[in-house]
Amino acid sequence: MLSIKKVIMSAMPKVGLFVLVASFATAISADNSQQQVQLAQLTDGFDAEATYMMSCFACHSTGAAGAPKVGPGNAEAWAPRVEKGMDAVVANAINGLNTMPPKGLCFTCTDEDLAALVQYMVSSSQ
Ligand code: HEC
Numbered sequence: 001m002l003s004i005k006k007v008i009m010s011a012m013p014k015v016g017l018f019v020l021v022a023s024f025a026t027a028i029s030a031d032n033s034q035q036q037v038q039l040a041q042l043t044d045g046f047d048a049e050a051t052y053m054m055s056c057f058a059c060h061s062t063g064a065a066g067a068p069k070v071g072p073g074n075a076e077a078w079a080p081r082v083e084k085g086m087d088a089v090v091a092n093a094i095n096g097l098n099t100m101p102p103k104g105l106c107f108t109c110t111d112e113d114l115a116a117l118v119q120y121m122v123s124s125s126q
Contacts, residue, residue, distance in 0.1 A: 046112070046113050048116045051109065051113065052070070052120055055106035056121070065099040070125050072125070075125055086115075086118070090111075090114060090118050104117070
């Protein structure tokens, strides 16, 4: 005769496996919906804020290596740069400037994407 304990013990690995499979399935569907969101953003146009967070934030939020800081209250960091014209500022973002790496390390960004990023950085630093 099987004791209750033995039944529970023999059922445990199956329950564990079920939980594992169930959480794996949840993880996969969460991943899918994230991809769908990203695709939606791509088809709706370039997401400057998300790309800024991925590629530029590391240096431009802290001012690392002398990067002009982005965010409210940093207008004076950008004023002298914008003075030479937005085209020149965008060109520097595309080609790099001193320790600012070309394309800000966003190698999938087009020139238009970088122009949108620079616009985003300047306008969110007022
Ligand atoms: C590795 C650090 C680093 C990363 C990553 C980075 N930057 Fe910079 N960035 C700098 C530094 C440093 C400067 C200041 C360069 C100087 O004036 O000598 C700068 C300057 C700039 C300027 C001002 C150019 C000008 O004409 O004065 C723009 C615009 C800019 N970055 C855009 C971006 C964008 C857009 C990204 C992301 C796609 C990015 N940066 C990512 C370090 C970085």
